[in-house]
Amino acid sequence: MRISVVGSGYVGLVAAACFAELGHDVVSIDNDAEKIGRLQQGEVPIHEQHLPELLARHRNKKLTFSTDLAGAVRQSTAIFIAVGTPATNEGDADLSYVESVSRAIALGINDYKIVVEKSTVPVFTSNWIRKVMLLDGAPADLFDVASNPEFLREGTAVVDFLYPDRIVTGADTARCADVLRQIYLPLTDGSYYRRGDRVAVPAPKNWPGAARIIATTTKSAEIIKHASNAFLATKISFINAVANICESVGADVKEVCEGIGSDSRIGNRFLSPGVGYGGSCFPKDLKAFRHVARENGYDFTLLSSVISINEEQRARFLRKVRTALWTLKGKKIAVLGLAFKGGTDDIRESPAIEIVKSLLKEGCEIRAYDPAANDRAREVLPSQGISCYESAYDAIKGADALVILTDWSEFAELDLDRVRATLTYPIVVDGRNLYDPAVMATYGFLYYSVGRPDVQPARRIEKSEKITAAVTGKVE
Ligand SMILES: NC(=O)c1ccc[n+]([C@@H]2O[C@H](COP(=O)([O-])OP(=O)(O)OC[C@H]3O[C@@H](n4cnc5c(N)ncnc54)[C@H](O)[C@@H]3O)[C@@H](O)[C@H]2O)c1
Structure with missing residues (x-):
C-alpha cells in the first residue's frame, strides 16, 4: 500500500x-x-x-x-x-x-x-x-x-x-x-x-x-479516542484525590492502591499518585471532549472535576515543597525531571515545567537535570535563576533539597549515599513516589512524597545494604 x-x-x-x-x-x-x-x-x-x-x-x-x-x-x-x-x-x-x-x-x-x-x-x-x-x-x-x-x-x-x-x-x-x-x-x-x-x-x-x-463507524472511533483519554485522566485525578485524603488522615496511598488495584474490575495501572497529568494530550483532549459534549447538549461535569483536581495537585505539591523548606527565596533546589513523563523529551503541558516556573517566581535557584528534555526546557524557561546539568548528581551537588518531578527510571535508581553526601540538607520531595519512605528514612533523609506519611531520618543503614532496597522497599 x-x-x-x-x-x-x-x-x-x-x-x-x-x-x-x-x-x-x-x-x-x-x-x-x-x-x-x-x-x-x-x-x-x-x-x-x-x-x-x-x-x-x-x-x-x-x-x-x-x-x-x-x-x-x-x-x-x-x-x-x-x-x-x-x-x-x-x-x-x-x-x-x-x-x-x-x-x-x-x-x-x-x-x-x-x-x-x-x-x-x-x-x-x-x-x-x-x-x-x-x-x-x-x-x-x-x-x-x-x-x-x-x-x-x-x-x-x-x-x-x-x-x-x-x-x-x-x-x-x-x-x-x-x-x-x-x-x-x-x-x-x-x-x-x-x-x-x-x-x-x-x-x-x-x-x-x-x-x-x-x-x-467514524463517529464511534472519534468518541473512543476522547473517551479513552478522559477515562485515563479520570483515573489519575481519582487516585490523586484519594492520595490527598490519605495525607489528611495519615494513611498510605501505596497500600490503598494495592488494595483497590487488585480488584480485577479496577486494575492497578494508572493508579500512580503524583503531581498530576500533563503532556500534549490529556489536558487538551479533556477540555475538547467537555466542549463537544456541551455543544451537543450534555454538561460533562465529571470532566470539570477531573481537570480542577489536576490543577490543584500541582499547587498542593508546591505547598509540600514549601513545608519541607520553610522559606523558598534564595534556596538552591535540585530538580530531577522536566519532561511531562519519563522516556520522552516532550515538555508540552509538563507539570514539571509549571512547578519549576513557580519555584523560580518564589526566588529559588534551580539546578535541573532531565535525561532528554534539558534543551527543550531551556527554550521555555526563563534564563535567569536556572542551570541545567548533564547528570543527576551534578544537579544535586550543593543543593538545599532535591525535588523529583518526572518518573524517569534512572531517578528511581540513584546512589542514595551519594545523594545524601552531596545535598547540603538531606531533604527530598518526591512528586512521583519513586522511593519507599521507610528506606529513605534509613538513608538519613527527610522525605516527603504524595499520599504517604512524611518521614524523618532514622537509623543509618550500612553501605552494604543495597541501594536497590530503596526502590523495592525491602532492606536486605
Ligand atoms: N503525542 C502523543 O502522545 C499523541 C498520542 C495520540 C494522539 N496524539 C494526537 O496526534 C496529533 C499529533 O500530535 P503530535 O504530538 O504528533 O504533534 P506534533 O506537534 O509533534 O506534530 C505535528 C506535526 O504536524 C506538522 N504540521 C502542522 N501543520 C501542517 C501542515 N499544514 N502540513 C504538514 N504538516 C503540518 C507540524 O510541523 C508538526 O511536525 C494530535 O492531534 C495529538 O492529540 C498525540
Whole structure:
C-alpha cells in the first residue's frame, strides 16, 4: 500500500516509520521544511525509544520525507492526517491545521483514496473534512474519510504502535473499511510477528500473537479516542484525590492502591499518585471532549472535576515543597525531571515545567537535570535563576533539597549515599513516589512524597545494604 502521513511529529513520524516496517511504501510529510531536511539527512528530531533504528532501517527505501503534500497525495491510496490539534482559548480543539491539510489533500485526489484522521479530533470532524474537501473540488465518489485514532504513549510509542492493545478503525463505507483492514493486516493476521529476527522490536511479555482490530463507524472511533483519554485522566485525578485524603488522615496511598488495584474490575495501572497529568494530550483532549459534549447538549461535569483536581495537585505539591523548606527565596533546589513523563523529551503541558516556573517566581535557584528534555526546557524557561546539568548528581551537588518531578527510571535508581553526601540538607520531595519512605528514612533523609506519611531520618543503614532496597522497599 502507498501511504502518506501528514505531520512528522511524535505521532506522524512513529506511524510513518511503523507503516514502513509493516512493508508499506510511505511518504512522511511536513510543512516544516527544516524538520524534513533534518529527517532526510538522517537526524531524529524527537527522543523516542527504537525510533532511530526504525528510521535508519527504512529511510530512502520504504520511507521517504517530503514537503510536497499534493505530490504525495497523488501517489497514495491512504493519507493519514497527524498534525497537531491544540486547544483554543475556549477549550475546544483548534482544527485549523486539519482543515488546511484537508483542503490541500482535496487538490491531489485523482483516484479513490481514503483520508484518515490520526490526529485526536472531536466527533463530527470526519464530516467537516468531507465537506471542505468537496468544497475544494474533490469528487465525492473518489474519497472516503475515516478515523483511526492513535493510542501510542510517548516513551513507548514504537512498541505501542507495533504491539497495540487494539486498533480502532472507524469507517462509514465497506470500501474504506477494507483499505484500513489491509493496512493493518500484518498486525491483525500476525504475519508481521512471525518474521522472527526481522521484527524491529521484540514482543512484550504475554503478547497474544496478533493485534485486535475494532471496526466502528467514524463517529464511534472519534468518541473512543476522547473517551479513552478522559477515562485515563479520570483515573489519575481519582487516585490523586484519594492520595490527598490519605495525607489528611495519615494513611498510605501505596497500600490503598494495592488494595483497590487488585480488584480485577479496577486494575492497578494508572493508579500512580503524583503531581498530576500533563503532556500534549490529556489536558487538551479533556477540555475538547467537555466542549463537544456541551455543544451537543450534555454538561460533562465529571470532566470539570477531573481537570480542577489536576490543577490543584500541582499547587498542593508546591505547598509540600514549601513545608519541607520553610522559606523558598534564595534556596538552591535540585530538580530531577522536566519532561511531562519519563522516556520522552516532550515538555508540552509538563507539570514539571509549571512547578519549576513557580519555584523560580518564589526566588529559588534551580539546578535541573532531565535525561532528554534539558534543551527543550531551556527554550521555555526563563534564563535567569536556572542551570541545567548533564547528570543527576551534578544537579544535586550543593543543593538545599532535591525535588523529583518526572518518573524517569534512572531517578528511581540513584546512589542514595551519594545523594545524601552531596545535598547540603538531606531533604527530598518526591512528586512521583519513586522511593519507599521507610528506606529513605534509613538513608538519613527527610522525605516527603504524595499520599504517604512524611518521614524523618532514622537509623543509618550500612553501605552494604543495597541501594536497590530503596526502590523495592525491602532492606536486605
Ligand atoms: N503525542 C502523543 O502522545 C499523541 C498520542 C495520540 C494522539 N496524539 C494526537 O496526534 C496529533 C499529533 O500530535 P503530535 O504530538 O504528533 O504533534 P506534533 O506537534 O509533534 O506534530 C505535528 C506535526 O504536524 C506538522 N504540521 C502542522 N501543520 C501542517 C501542515 N499544514 N502540513 C504538514 N504538516 C503540518 C507540524 O510541523 C508538526 O511536525 C494530535 O492531534 C495529538 O492529540 C498525540
